[in-house]
Amino acid sequence: MTSSQKIIYKVENLTKTFETARGKVDGLSNISFDVKTGETVVLVGPSGCGKSTLLRIFAHLIEPTKGKIIFKGKNDSHPKNSKFGYIFQRSTLMPWRTIIDNIVLPLEMKGEDKKTTYEKAKKLLKLLNLEKFEHYFPIDLSGGMRQRVAIARGLISDPPVLLMDEPFSALDEIMRQKLDFELLNIKKKTNNTIIFVTHSILEAVILADKIIIMGLNPNTVIGEKIIKLPERTPELLINPIFFKNVAETRKILEKGLKFI
Amino acid sequence: MTKFKKIFLIILSIFVFISLWEGSIRLFSISNFLLPSPFEVLNSYVSMALSGRLFYHTWVTTVETISGFIFGALIGIVLGYLVSKSKTLDYILSPFIIAAQTTPKLALAPLFLIWFGFGIISKIFITTLIVFFPIFVNTAVAIKSINPNLKDLMKLVHANRWQVFKNLELPSSLPIIFAGLKSGITLAVVGAVVGEFVGANAGLGYLIIFGTGQLNTGIVFTAIVQLVLISIIFYEVVSAIGSRLMKWHHSEKDVHY
Numbered sequence: 276m277t278s279s280q281k282i283i284y285k286v287e288n289l290t291k292t293f294e295t296a297r298g299k300v301d302g303l304s305n306i307s308f309d310v311k312t313g314e315t316v317v318l319v320g321p322s323g324c325g326k327s328t329l330l331r332i333f334a335h336l337i338e339p340t341k342g343k344i345i346f347k348g349k350n351d352s353h354p355k356n357s358k359f360g361y362i363f364q365r366s367t368l369m370p371w372r373t374i375i376d377n378i379v380l381p382l383e384m385k386g387e388d389k390k391t392t393y394e395k396a397k398k399l400l401k402l403l404n405l406e407k408f409e410h411y412f413p414i415d416l417s418g419g420m421r422q423r424v425a426i427a428r429g430l431i432s433d434p435p436v437l438l439m440d441e442p443f444s445a446l447d448e449i450m451r452q453k454l455d456f457e458l459l460n461i462k463k464k465t466n467n468t469i470i471f472v473t474h475s476i477l478e479a480v481i482l483a484d485k486i487i488i489m490g491l492n493p494n495t496v497i498g499e500k501i502i503k504l505p506e507r508t509p510e511l512l513i514n515p516i517f518f519k520n521v522a523e524t525r526k527i528l529e530k531g532l533k534f535i
Numbered sequence: 536m537t538k539f540k541k542i543f544l545i546i547l548s549i550f551v552f553i554s555l556w557e558g559s560i561r562l563f564s565i566s567n568f569l570l571p572s573p574f575e576v577l578n579s580y581v582s583m584a585l586s587g588r589l590f591y592h593t594w595v596t597t598v599e600t601i602s603g604f605i606f607g608a609l610i611g612i613v614l615g616y617l618v619s620k621s622k623t624l625d626y627i628l629s630p631f632i633i634a635a636q637t638t639p640k641l642a643l644a645p646l647f648l649i650w651f652g653f654g655i656i657s658k659i660f661i662t663t664l665i666v667f668f669p670i671f672v673n674t675a676v677a678i679k680s681i682n683p684n685l686k687d688l689m690k691l692v693h694a695n696r697w698q699v700f701k702n703l704e705l706p707s708s709l710p711i712i713f714a715g716l717k718s719g720i721t722l723a724v725v726g727a728v729v730g731e732f733v734g735a736n737a738g739l740g741y742l743i744i745f746g747t748g749q750l751n752t753g754i755v756f757t758a759i760v761q762l763v764l765i766s767i768i769f770y771e772v773v774s775a776i777g778s779r780l781m782k783w784h785h786s787e788k789d790v791h792y
Contacts, residue, residue, distance in 0.1 A: 334691060336687055336690060336691070361687075361688075361691050363684045363687070363688070364684075365684070367682065367684040367685055367687075367688050369685065369702075369703070369706070369707075370783055370784070371706040371707075371709075371781070371783045371784070372783075380688075380692060380702070381691075381692040384689075384692040384693065384694045384698055384702075385692070385693070412783045414783070
């Protein structure tokens, strides 16, 4: 990522408190970190640490209680002009739309020309090895394929940023790692900045340029780990350097989580 | 199951039913006052059909059923949608809606008769009232149970209200609304017949009352058979419309009620 070292997102003292029937619940407290353009930042932490909440704030689906996310140096906690693709935890496809119609949805809602959007979708289907399934319905696809379709939908508007909320967590480990490497391949072509949430340390190390490690009570950043690896291909998984990184990440996580 | 096997099973079960009917009449020598044989019913059915009487009464009941169903469905869907969108409206309307549902329709039927007369209007009102509730409840549930991720997705792609309605709310709620419509259409026939029982001069329900008065069980059974037949047809039509609109839906693949 030498070509672009500019900071795209600067997260500053982000805090989110939820009001529930049983009183206030801390969602996030005092989160700060940077994301550079073209970087893959992976948020890792135990369930309930607020990593999904954080991603939802990135996507403007919820507002922070305090703090802000500065987008490209603009002091604006609600940068509507930041274009991003969002990929949900479980494939959020519309069961009544065919695969291709699911993929074009974001552009369709913008009222963009039908012909060009379908051409674009076909290219993405090719990129994700789904050409044959263009006119299938989601129910006819496996979980892994559906999640690929969700990625294609996230990519259709050529967003510079991808926000991914545990996109492969519902899949088995073999499929998950296959898609992790597929995502890395896509990234080589599209050069997205990716913010990726997961609770799998292995997955985090496979994907990340930087891992942000989050702890519980308070739900805040307990460490950062820069990951430097040789070429990221499936052979990586038998490389000792890979496991060294996994072990070091795990150590930071364990140190921050007193109850482990 | 193959289509052939399905049809075979249906025909077989009807055949067994009719055989048991005929057999028990012969075995226990039941008088045809009480229970006519299947052939006597068929005889009465054919003669009433040929005279055009059956068609006339069927037509009246059909008009009442379909009109009541359409009104009830429209009101149910619109109110169900509004209530699912607004808590305030939910609280304002719910006492009336629950009261309308818990009041026995039979108790209201005489009132409707007084207000709207012996003709089809009073029957349409009763039918509408009966049909409304399951469709209303199903619509409200359907809208409330839309996948929250899909709602988020629509926000993320900056869809406007109409786009959300057309591309998410409507298709997402169709399966549950159609479940309501299916129970609604069978209730619609019940509503029309209840209305006719209370006071009418035409319709299959009227025919049952008339036949009973004459102690002519042939007429009564003819009317019942006809009611069963039109109920099945109405149900299948609603079902077919649903399948047509929801080719994608898994419940349409192998489950058939």
